[in-house]
Amino acid sequence: MEVAKVPLVLLSLISYVVALIILVNLVYASDNTIAIQTKGSSTAISIDQSGTSNTTTVWCGLSGGTYATHSCSNATMTIDQHGTSNTARAYSQLTNHNDNVYTINQNGNSNNGYIDLDDDDNIASITQTGNSNTGIIYMRGDDNVYTITQTGNSFYAKMYAFGDDSAWAITQSGTGNHNGYIKSCSNCNNNDATITQSGSGAKDGDIEFRNNPSDNNTVNLTQSGDGLHVGNILVKQGSYTVNATQTGATNKNYTVTLDCTTSCNKTVTVNQFD
Numbered sequence: 001m002e003v004a005k006v007p008l009v010l011l012s013l014i015s016y017v018v019a020l021i022i023l024v025n026l027v028y029a030s031d032n033t034i035a036i037q038t039k040g041s042s043t044a045i046s047i048d049q050s051g052t053s054n055t056t057t058v059w060c061g062l063s064g065g066t067y068a069t070h071s072c073s074n075a076t077m078t079i080d081q082h083g084t085s086n087t088a089r090a091y092s093q094l095t096n097h098n099d100n101v102y103t104i105n106q107n108g109n110s111n112n113g114y115i116d117l118d119d120d121d122n123i124a125s126i127t128q129t130g131n132s133n134t135g136i137i138y139m140r141g142d143d144n145v146y147t148i149t150q151t152g153n154s155f156y157a158k159m160y161a162f163g164d165d166s167a168w169a170i171t172q173s174g175t176g177n178h179n180g181y182i183k184s185c186s187n188c189n190n191n192d193a194t195i196t197q198s199g200s201g202a203k204d205g206d207i208e209f210r211n212n213p214s215d216n217n218t219v220n221l222t223q224s225g226d227g228l229h230v231g232n233i234l235v236k237q238g239s240y241t242v243n244a245t246q247t248g249a250t251n252k253n254y255t256v257t258l259d260c261t262t263s264c265n266k267t268v269t270v271n272q273f274d
Contacts, residue, residue, distance in 0.1 A: 031055075032083075037062045039070040043077075050082045054108075060092040060100070075100045084109040086130075093118045106130065113148075120144065120163075128152070142166065148180075155179060155197075162188060169194045178203040178223075187214060189238075194220040201227045208234040215239045224248045233257065239265040247273040 032049045034056045047056050056079050061072035072092045077100070079088040086106045097119040104113040104126045113126040116138045124146040126135040133155050135148040140162040147169045148157040154176040161168045162185040169192075170180040178197040188209065197203040203223045215238045222245045223229040229246045236259040246252040252272045 038075075039072060041071065041073045041075070043072070043075040045075070045077045047078070048080045048082075049086075052083050053085045053087075054081045054083045055085070055087045056081070057089045058091070060090075061097055062091070072097045073099055075102075077101070078103045079105070081106045081111075082108055085112075086110055087112045089114045089116075090124075091116045092122075098122065103127075104135075106133075111135075115139075115146075117141070117144070117146075122146075125149070126157075133157075137161075139163070139166075147171070150174075152176075157181070159183065161185070161191070161193070164189045164191065167192045167194075169196075171196045172203075173198045174201075175199055176201045178205075180204070181206045182208070184209045184214070184217075188217065189214055190216045192218045192220070194222075196220075196222045198222075198224045200225055202230070203227060204230045204232075206232045208232075209236055209238075209240070210234065217241075219243070221245075223252075229253065231255070235259070235266065240267070242266065242268040244269070245271045245273075247271075 032051045032054045034047055036058045039061050058077055060075050061070045077090055081088060086108045088104045090102045092100055098121050100122045102115050102124045106113055106128045107130055109131045111128040111130050111133045113135045115124045117124055118140050120141040120143050122144045124137055127149045128135055130152045133150040133152055135157045137146045138160045139146055142163045142165050144166040150157060150172045152174045155172040156179045157170045158181040159168050160183050168182055172178045172180055180195040182193045193207050195205040197205055205221045207219050207221055217240050219233055219242045221231050224247045229252045231244055231254045233242055234257045244254050254270055256268055258266055
């Protein structure tokens, strides 16, 4: 019986694909640097880095160094980093970038995560556990959900949020300084902006809807534990529900600024407890 032979070209292609999967999903070394450009729909990317430096950059919708009119939709991207430095960046910009899920998980020491997403119905999350944690999300569009969760020692989280019908949340717990900021825009309606800070160390929470008008937004800022608590909330023209709570610290400071040039439809609740 004659045995079918697999063409050499096919064997080479299979070997290349297997090698690529190994390189992307299992990177164990010292520098560990990955850069990926992709476009189109239904792309799935999974990256796992263990080592020391660990740097990953992913561009979805990029081709030939430019976004132009390239789309990126229904994409799933997960970056897991375990080690020391840990830097992860994910970009998906311009139009036709919908229904994407971007996830960065960092467990190590420095931990720097950055996500930049455009368009609607996207989910972005950064989870950092370890020592020095910096998470930044920049998103434009409607019906989006984005979260930054930090546990460990030092925390810095910032969101630039533009759009309607979205949920934005920063959660920080542990020791060291807690710094959380959410900045929003004009004509950003029906959104929920939340910062929760707990543990020991100084806490600084800042939520701003900087321009007007914006309607039906909810702002939640909660701080608990030891250390100085500082909260700053700025809402301008439009309708808002503001909830601010500080518990457990000796020094508690809240500044709530309501800028009502022509209309002021706001409900504000501030609680401070020992």
